[in-house]
Amino acid sequence: xxxxxxxxxxSFGELNVLRGIDLEVPKGNVVAIIGPSGSGKTTFLRCLxxxxxxxxxxxxxxxxxxLDFSKYPKKNEILKLRRKSGMVFQSYNLFxxxxxLENVMEGPVIVQKLNKEEVRARAVSLLxxxxxxxxxxxYPHQLSGGQQQRVGIARALAIEPELMLFDEPTSALDPELVxxxxxxxxxxxxxxxxxxxxxxxxxxxxxxxxxxxxxxGGVVVEQGxxxxxxxxxxxxxxxxxxxxxxxxx
Amino acid sequence: MAKMFLxxxxxxxADPLIDWELFWSSIGPMVExxxxxxxxxxLFSFTFGLILALLTALARLSGNKVxxxxxxxxxxxxxxxxxxxxxxxxxxxxxxxxxxxxxFPSAVIAFSLNVGAYASEIVRASILSVPxxxxxxxxxxxxxxxxxxxxxxxxxxxxxxxxxLSNSFISLVxxxxxxSQILVVELFRKSQEIAARTYDFLQxxxxxxxxxxxxCFVLSLVQDRIEKKLDRYVxx
Numbered sequence: 444x445x446x447x448x449x450x451x452x453x454s455f456g457e458l459n460v461l462r463g464i465d466l467e468v469p470k471g472n473v474v475a476i477i478g479p480s481g482s483g484k485t486t487f488l489r490c491l492x493x494x495x496x497x498x499x500x501x502x503x504x505x506x507x508x509x510l511d512f513s514k515y516p517k518k519n520e521i522l523k524l525r526r527k528s529g530m531v532f533q534s535y536n537l538f539x540x541x542x543x544l545e546n547v548m549e550g551p552v553i554v555q556k557l558n559k560e561e562v563r564a565r566a567v568s569l570l571x572x573x574x575x576x577x578x579x580x581x582y583p584h585q586l587s588g589g590q591q592q593r594v595g596i597a598r599a600l601a602i603e604p605e606l607m608l609f610d611e612p613t614s615a616l617d618p619e620l621v622x623x624x625x626x627x628x629x630x631x632x633x634x635x636x637x638x639x640x641x642x643x644x645x646x647x648x649x650x651x652x653x654x655x656x657x658x659x660g661g662v663v664v665e666q667g668x669x670x671x672x673x674x675x676x677x678x679x680x681x682x683x684x685x686x687x688x689x690x691x692x
Numbered sequence: 693m694a695k696m697f698l699x700x701x702x703x704x705x706a707d708p709l710i711d712w713e714l715f716w717s718s719i720g721p722m723v724e725x726x727x728x729x730x731x732x733x734x735l736f737s738f739t740f741g742l743i744l745a746l747l748t749a750l751a752r753l754s755g756n757k758v759x760x761x762x763x764x765x766x767x768x769x770x771x772x773x774x775x776x777x778x779x780x781x782x783x784x785x786x787x788x789x790x791x792x793x794x795x796f797p798s799a800v801i802a803f804s805l806n807v808g809a810y811a812s813e814i815v816r817a818s819i820l821s822v823p824x825x826x827x828x829x830x831x832x833x834x835x836x837x838x839x840x841x842x843x844x845x846x847x848x849x850x851x852x853x854x855x856x857l858s859n860s861f862i863s864l865v866x867x868x869x870x871x872s873q874i875l876v877v878e879l880f881r882k883s884q885e886i887a888a889r890t891y892d893f894l895q896x897x898x899x900x901x902x903x904x905x906x907x908c909f910v911l912s913l914v915q916d917r918i919e920k921k922l923d924r925y926v927x928x
Contacts, residue, residue: 494828522834530832536825540847540925550833553843582925602833 444505445470445637446491446606451500451512453483453490460486461497462661468606468654470505471635475642475652475669479684483661488610488641492530493521504605526554528606529599533614535591537583543570543594544579550602562601569597573627589620593627600631607631609640645688649673657681714892715899721882722903729796729878731907733868736800738861741807748812749819750841763812770809776870778802783874799871807864814856818849851922858915862908869904879903 446468453461460483468474478484489495491502497512504527510520538546547566551557570579573593575586583591592612599607609628613621625647632638632651642648648655648669655672657665657680665678676682751763770778783798793801822845830840872881883900887893 492832494831518836522836525832526834528832530828532825532829534825536823536829538826538829538844540851549843550835553839554834584926598829598833 444468444503445472446505447503448491449501449503451487451490452498453486453495454498460661461490464500464658464661464663466491466639466656468637468639470637472653473632473638473640473651474654474656475640475648476656476658477642477645477648477684478658478664479687482659484641484658485610487658488608488639491606491608491639492528493524494530526602527604528608529602529604531592531595531599531607531609531612533611535583535588535595535615537591537594537598539583542580542582543575543586543597546583546594547579547597547601550598555602566597566601569600570594572630573597574623587620588616589623592616592624596624596627596631605637607636607638609638609642611641611643613642613644643688645673645685657684659684709895711892711895714886714890714895718883718886718896718899719903721886722879722900725877725882726879726903726907729871729876730865730868733796733799733803733871733876733878734861734865737803737807737868738864740800740804741811741864742815742857744804744808745811745815748808749816752812752816753819767809767812770806775802775806775867776873778806779870779874795871795875798874799868799876803864803868803871806867807860811857811860814853814860815849818853819845821852822848851919851926854915854919854922858911862911865907865911866904869900 444467446466448464448466451461451464451466452459464483464487466474466487476484476487486495490497490500493516496515500512501509502512502524503509508523508527510516510524516524537543538549541549544563544566547569548559548562551562551565552559567576567579570576573596575590575593575597578586578590583594586594596607596612612628613624616624621644625644628638628640628647629651640648640652652669655666655669656663657672657676657678659680665672665676665681672681673685676685748763748766751759752767754760779799779802782802783793783795786793786798826844826848827840830844835843868876868878869880871878872884875881877885880900883896887896890896
């Protein structure tokens with residue numbers, strides 16, 4: 444297992460958003476998380492990176508690193524957890540005052556304190572990999588949404604994370620730009636990158652994911668191989684959700 | 693009538709409004725006062741004031757109740773009292789506690805505290821104007837709070853804060869004239885000293901006013917340049 448999460452709880456005040464979620468991601472696997480809005484799926488993903496601090500839950504990584512949230516973790520434990528995963532945001536969150544290349548170089552240079560010239564070479568190849576070799580000296584506002592999101596992916600990959608987290612990476616994009624981002628993600632999956640993806644793209648989940656989790660009301664309602672969950676769900680809530688997504692009117 | 697006014701008073705026939713001889717002999721000392729005291733006083737006070745403002749803003753933004761409480765009281769006390777009174781407390785008041793400072797350092801302390809309080813609100817608002825996602829993006833690539841603040845948040849907050857901070861800076865240039873009241877021989881005090889000798893109040897004070905105006909005008913040109921430079925990464 445690349446990462447194993449047990450019994451994750453998160454509440455905002457009185458509101459229990461996550462009520463005991465377990466997750467196991469074998470190395471090289473892609474887990475897709477689907478669910479209605481307000482189900483807690485994004486909160487769950489953000490907990491994996493401690494952007495939201497879980498109230499309870501045990502994280503275990505393949506290298507033996509583990510973190511128990513039943514007591515508030517120390518600062519350096521949180522940093523260590525964050526350096527294990529790369530996050531791709533729905534709204535890209537690129538650094539607007541830095542060029543595409545500088546965005547990608549920031550993590551390795553500032554956090555990992557690696558040699559700047561070596562980082563630059565690797566950042567250039569990452570940007571080429573996401574198809575933006577020509578655009579690396581442009582600022583985010585000079586790029587389209589799809590291009591910005593691909594820079595976002597390259598920036599997350601630059602710290603060489605064991606785990607890539609995607610928070611609805613195509614939801615803010617114009618429909619014609621969704622494909623270019625998904626194809627980069629498919630390529631990553633093919634290369635064996637371990638990924639957890641919160642998504643509304645059921646086709647993507649079906650084609651790429653090894654495992655699909657349907658979350659609603661802060662619990663995992665149903666999970667399994669994409670064909671089972673997406674084509675032959677057992678639970679009524681899953682059926683209802685899929686029906687609404689597939690037949691919006 | 694207007695012609696007579698022009699020839700008699702402005703250009704200097706009968707009782708000239710502009711005494712050119714006095715003008716040339718007074719401008720030297722005033723500029724000297726400006727260069728030796730007004731400008732250094734402004735620069736030191738603004739630099740220390742900004743550092744204080746950043747610390748105060750961070751204290752206000754921190755979740756720590758004690759720190760943010762101290763910051764609140766400081767800002768409230770400085771904003772709620774006149775600058776002249778603050779200057780008098782530092783220069784004339786502290787000696788009662790055995791702390792006797794020269795005029796210039798006294799003025800730097802009072803002005804720094806003053807700038808620190810006012811600018812802290814600007815800095816705080818500028819930091820808050822940076823979207824939360826920028827902090828998160830910094831954290832997810834593994835940055836610490838200070839790293840994210842320094843490399844991601846402050847550069848963006850700076851751009852937002854330049855216009856209001858320029859206002860503070862320009863106000864400070866003019867406020868340093870109050871230091872004349874605690875014996876700092878700056879631009880305005882020079883003009884007062886000469887006026888006390890020559891009784892040419894109008895001419896000397898207008899000359900002082902024009903010198904302040906020139907400095908502030910140059911500063912607003914500098915502000916424009918900085919704003920243009922920092923705007924390069926913003927969509928237009």
